[in-house]
Each structure stands twice: as C-alpha cells, then as structure tokens.
Amino acid sequence: MKKAFIFGFVLLLFAALLPAQTWLTGSVDDALAKAKAQGKLLLLDFFASSG
Amino acid sequence: MLLGQQYYDNPKYGKFLEENFILYRAPRGDKTGDAVFKRFNVSGTPFLLFIDGNGKEIDWIRGYSAPPDKFHEKVKNVLQGVDTFKVLSEKSLENPKDVSLLAKLAKKYSDRDPINTEKANALYKQIVAIDPDGKMGMTEYGKDQVSCTEYAEFSLGQAVLYARGTQRSPEPLKAFIKKYPASKILKSAYMSLSSFYAYAPGPYKEEAFKFLEEAVAKYPDDPYFRLYYVSRSMNNKENIDRGIEMAEGMRSMNQASIADYRARLYQLKGDLSQAEAVYSQEFMDGQVTSLAYALSSYASFWMGQKKNLDSAEKMMQTAILLEPDNAYFRQSAAGFYLQAGKTDKALEVFGPEFIKTPKPNASALMTYARFWASKKQNMESAATAMETALKLSPEDAYVRQSAAQVFIMMEKQDKAIEIYGPAYIKIQDNPLALSGYGRFWAGQKKNLDSALEAAKKATTLADQSPNQSYLWDSLAGVYLAAGKLEEALKAEEKALALDEGFNTEFYQTQLKKIKDEIEKKAKK
Numbered sequence: 001m002k003k004a005f006i007f008g009f010v011l012l013l014f015a016a017l018l019p020a021q022t023w024l025t026g027s028v029d030d031a032l033a034k035a036k037a038q039g040k041l042l043l044l045d046f047f048a049s050s051g
Numbered sequence: 052m053l054l055g056q057q058y059y060d061n062p063k064y065g066k067f068l069e070e071n072f073i074l075y076r077a078p079r080g081d082k083t084g085d086a087v088f089k090r091f092n093v094s095g096t097p098f099l100l101f102i103d104g105n106g107k108e109i110d111w112i113r114g115y116s117a118p119p120d121k122f123h124e125k126v127k128n129v130l131q132g133v134d135t136f137k138v139l140s141e142k143s144l145e146n147p148k149d150v151s152l153l154a155k156l157a158k159k160y161s162d163r164d165p166i167n168t169e170k171a172n173a174l175y176k177q178i179v180a181i182d183p184d185g186k187m188g189m190t191e192y193g194k195d196q197v198s199c200t201e202y203a204e205f206s207l208g209q210a211v212l213y214a215r216g217t218q219r220s221p222e223p224l225k226a227f228i229k230k231y232p233a234s235k236i237l238k239s240a241y242m243s244l245s246s247f248y249a250y251a252p253g254p255y256k257e258e259a260f261k262f263l264e265e266a267v268a269k270y271p272d273d274p275y276f277r278l279y280y281v282s283r284s285m286n287n288k289e290n291i292d293r294g295i296e297m298a299e300g301m302r303s304m305n306q307a308s309i310a311d312y313r314a315r316l317y318q319l320k321g322d323l324s325q326a327e328a329v330y331s332q333e334f335m336d337g338q339v340t341s342l343a344y345a346l347s348s349y350a351s352f353w354m355g356q357k358k359n360l361d362s363a364e365k366m367m368q369t370a371i372l373l374e375p376d377n378a379y380f381r382q383s384a385a386g387f388y389l390q391a392g393k394t395d396k397a398l399e400v401f402g403p404e405f406i407k408t409p410k411p412n413a414s415a416l417m418t419y420a421r422f423w424a425s426k427k428q429n430m431e432s433a434a435t436a437m438e439t440a441l442k443l444s445p446e447d448a449y450v451r452q453s454a455a456q457v458f459i460m461m462e463k464q465d466k467a468i469e470i471y472g473p474a475y476i477k478i479q480d481n482p483l484a485l486s487g488y489g490r491f492w493a494g495q496k497k498n499l500d501s502a503l504e505a506a507k508k509a510t511t512l513a514d515q516s517p518n519q520s521y522l523w524d525s526l527a528g529v530y531l532a533a534g535k536l537e538e539a540l541k542a543e544e545k546a547l548a549l550d551e552g553f554n555t556e557f558y559q560t561q562l563k564k565i566k567d568e569i570e571k572k573a574k575k
Binding site for chain 1: 054055059065068069071072073074075076077078079080083084087088090091093096097098099100101102103104105106109129130
C-alpha cells in the first residue's frame with residue numbers, strides 16, 4: 001500500500017514537472033507541413049525571455 | 052514571461068492548445084528565433100501568430116494581460132473564426148461600406164504592425180470618406196463605444212503625431228480635440244499631445260507651454276499632465292517657477308505604493324492572478340530600472356555642480372549594481388568618471404570588457420562605440436564594437452548610419468564610405484532609408500554626389516507613398532548642401548505642393564531659407 005502510494009506520488013510529481021505542451025523549434029516550414037497534414041492552425045509564439 | 056507563467060504553463064489550457072494547434076516557439080536572441088521574427092515581420096513581444104497550413108495569416112494576438120481565462124477566450128475566438136483577420140478581410144470585401152467592419156479590420160492591421168500603420172490609415176481614411184458625420188456605426192474604445200468616424204479621425208491624428216521626419220505634426224489631433232470636445236477619447240488625445248509637446252523641438256516652444264497649461268487645467272487631478280509640463284520646463288529652462296508648482300502637485304505619484312494597494316486589494320478579493328499581474332516580475336524590473344535611473348541622474352547632477360561627489364559616486368556605483376547589463380547606465384558612469392578625471396575607472400565600468408559579453412546586442416555596442424568615439428578615447432575598442440554591431444545587424448540602415456557617424460568621428464572617412472557609401476545605395480530600395488542616407492551626408496557636407504543620387508532615387512520609388520512630400524524636402528536639403536540652389540528651390544516647391552497640410556509652415560520656412568541663399572548668391 002505504502003509502495004503504491006509512493007509510486008503514485010512520484011508519478012504525480014513527474015507529471016507536474018513535465019512541460020504543459022510540446023513546442024516545436026527549428027524549421028517553421030516543417031511545422032507548417034505538420035499543420036497542413038493534421039488540418040490544424042500553426043500557433044507561433046514570439047517571445048523574449050525578459051518579456 | 053507572465054504569459055508563460057499564467058497561461059501556457061497552466062494545465063487548464065495546456066490540453067486545449069495541444070489538441071487544437073501545432074505549437075511553435077520563436078525565442079528572441081536565438082539565431083533561429085530571430086530569423087523567424089524577421090520572416091514574419093514581428094517586432095514586439097509577446098506576440099501570437101496563427102497561420103494555416105498554406106502559410107496564410109489567419110489572425111494574431113499582441114500582448115498579454117491577466118486574467119488568463121480572458122486571454123483563453125481570445126485564443127478560442129481565433130479557433131472559432133470570430134472576428135479574425137481572415138474573416139474580417141473577407142467580410143469587408145462583401146460589405147465595403149460597413150464602417151464598423153472597416154474599423155475592426157483597421158485595428159487588426161495596426162495591431163499587426165504598430166509602427167507601419169499605412170494599411171490601417173488607408174482604411175481609416177475610407178471610413179471618414181464613407182461616413183463624414185459619424186452616424187453609420189460604432190466601435191469599441193476600451194470599455195466605451197465611439198463612432199467609427201471619430202475613432203478613425205483620432206487614429207489618423209495619432210499616426211501623423213508619431214510620423215517620422217517632417218511628416219510629424221500635432222495639428223490633426225488638435226483639430227480632433229476642437230471637433231469632439233465631449234469625446235470619450237478626448238483624454239487620450241490630450242495625453243498624446245502632451246507627451247509630444249513635452250519634448251517637441253524648439254519651434255514648438257510657445258504653443259507647447261500653452262497646450263500643456265490647457266491640459267493641466269482640463270485634468271488637474273492627473274499627475275502625468277503635470278509631469279509633461281515639468282519636462283518641458285526643464286528642457287527649455289523656462290517657466291521654472293511654474294514648473295516647480297507643477298512638480299509640487301505631483302507628489303501623490305508614487306507608483307510603487309499604488310501597486311502595493313492594488314495587489315493587496317486583489318489578494319483580499321481572492322483574485323491572485325490579477326495581484327500577480329500588478330506585482331509582476333516586469334513591475335519589479337521597472338522599479339529597479341527607475342531607481343537606477345534616479346541614482347544615475349542624482350550622480351550626474353552633483354558631478355555637474357562639482358559638489359557632493361562622494362555620495363554621487365556611491366550612487367552611480369549602485370545604479371550599475373542594479374542594472375549591470377544596461378549600456379545606458381554604464382555609459383553614464385563612464386561619463387561621470389571621465390568628468391572626474393578618472394579614465395581608468397571609466398574604462399573599468401564601460402571598457403573593452405563590456406563588449407566581450409557572451410551575447411552582445413547591436414544597440415548596446417553602438418552606444419559604446421558612439422560614446423568613446425565622441426570622447427576620442429578607447430578608439431580601437433570602439434571600432435571593434437561598431438564592427439561587431441554591423442555583423443549582428445548588417446541590413447539595418449540605422450546601424451550603418453551610426454557606424455558611418457562613428458568612423459567620421461574617428462576621422463576614418465574611407466571606412467564610413469565603405470559601410471554607408473555608394474555601394475549601399477545600390478542595394479537599397481526603401482525610399483525612407485535612401486532619403487535618410489541623403490540627409491545624413493548632406494548634414495556632414497560630404498559624399499554629396501552619392502547623397503544626391505540616393506535622395507533622387509528615393510523620390511522615384513515613392514509615387515504613391517504618403518511620405519512623398521518628406522522625400523522631396525529631403526532632396527531639397529541635399530541640393531542645398533551641394534550648393535545647387537535652383538534645384539533645391541524646385542524640390543522644396545514640390546514638397547510644398549505634395550504636402551497634405553500638416554507641414555506647410557515647415558516647408559515654407561525651408562523655401563524661404565533657400566530663397567535667401569539664392570538672393571545672397573546673386574548679391575555676390
């Protein structure tokens with residue numbers, strides 16, 4: 001019981017540390033091709049580390 | 052940063068984003084990221100751009116403000132096609148006289164590129180032409196609704212107020228104030244004009260003080276209007292007593308304590324995301340910069356008086372501790388130490404070590420190079436800094452012009468010409484960049500043949516440009532510098548003929564100057 005609890009807790013902790021989404025970097029054209037293939041919009045996030 | 056903390060990293064929205072979009076991140080300062088900024092012509096951050104699989108821009112969101120739920124609504128609207136750029140563009144083709152639609156589309160354009168507002172302005176002009184009396188539709192302005200025509204006239208006035216060069220004029224916005232004395236946009240118009248008049252050049256001095264008095268009388272409880280008056284008074288060193296009176300009335304303006312009250316109230320309300328937005332890292336960064344600025348100003352003031360120097364030096368050092376990577380404060384400190392005759396100390400705070408930072412930025416390097424070139428010291432390092440800035444931003448006209456300026460200060464004219472000379476104008480086809488080139492060399496009274504070629508080329512490239520009169524005025528200036536007075540006269544007359552009424556007075560003054568030169572030459 002105790003082991004299962006610890007395992008569950010570790011899983012939860014791991015999930016919390018995972019990034020919320022997968023962000024592509026690298027080639028925008030590859031990202032566009034992926035968007036086209038999946039019929040989705042491409043969301044480009046332009047950001048600066050300070051803002 | 053706040054967008055990441057409150058929105059992207061929030062599991063509440065993560066799944067939605069993952070399921071509905073392909074997500075791509077372009078960080079500024081990273082080689083690939085910078086290339087993506089350039090490819091999509093994006094300047095400010097944060098900025099979200101939504102593109103379909105064919106590479107067509109569907110919509111965008113500029114900036115982030117809490118609460119994240121409200122921001123999420125905006126993202127959902129994009130997905131559902133609610134008032135997106137794509138939808139508005141299509142609808143406006145079907146209903147070209149729908150002023151509310153045109154106003155929404157114009158706002159989209161100015162949101163996409165707040166600096167080059169030509170597309171938005173063309174739509175605003177269309178709105179005014181379709182509905183001169185402002186009865187055909189309303190548009191949002193903050194929490195209020197205003198007539199589309201009123202909003203369009205305000206936006207056009209703002210565009211002229213923030214235009215470059217001689218296109219700049221306060222007149223359309225002043226006309227707006229007169230025409231709409233009860234407008235819900237009135238305070239914004241007063242604010243924009245006050246900020247303009249606080250720093251506008253000499254010829255505006257008389258009307259500036261008059262306007263700023265009018266603004267303070269209209270909004271006596273708003274300390275920002277007083278602040279603009281104080282700035283003007285200090286810039287001109289005039290109306291000092293009145294400036295002091297205004298400054299005394301600004302004591303209530305302590306942003307940090309106001310923020311503290313706001314954050315605590317939001318916390319009491321249980322709205323921690325708003326409290327976080329008020330008391331954010333950005334807010335504290337701003338406070339740190341303000342303090343560093345105050346300390347460095349204090350130090351420079353006492354250095355100017357040659358009094359209180361121990362305290363001044365301590366405060367200057369504290370400013371640098373607070374903002375170690377900021378070129379402005381390091382430059383101020385170096386200037387301070389040079390005035391104190393301590394060149395070693397100046398080089399310690401703003402010397403060759405500074406330009407060896409792992410990720411130098413072009414603007415900081417230019418500041419460094421200009422500073423030392425103007426002091427005629429540390430020239431070798433200044434030249435290295437300028438070369439590095441050029442490598443980082445080889446196509447930036449401003450960097451090239453600064454480099455030319457620096458090398459002229461170093462008496463290396465050949466180098467200046469190599470960077471910003473005839474070869475440059477062959478590859479340049481932006482009329483404003485060419486005209487800037489002409490003005491620069493006319494000001495130097497050097498390289499005038501090439502300056503003329505560039506200024507002429509600029510006028511041929513801009514048949515439909517709203518900057519036409521500015522380009523002709525530039526050409527007139529270059530002719531004048533080259534001593535070709537008849538040609539200068541013709542070009543200035545052309546500038547006057549093309550002027551839309553915003554700069555008539557300025558062009559007339561220029562014309563008179565040229566005529567006086569012609570007369571002087573005839574007498575000789």
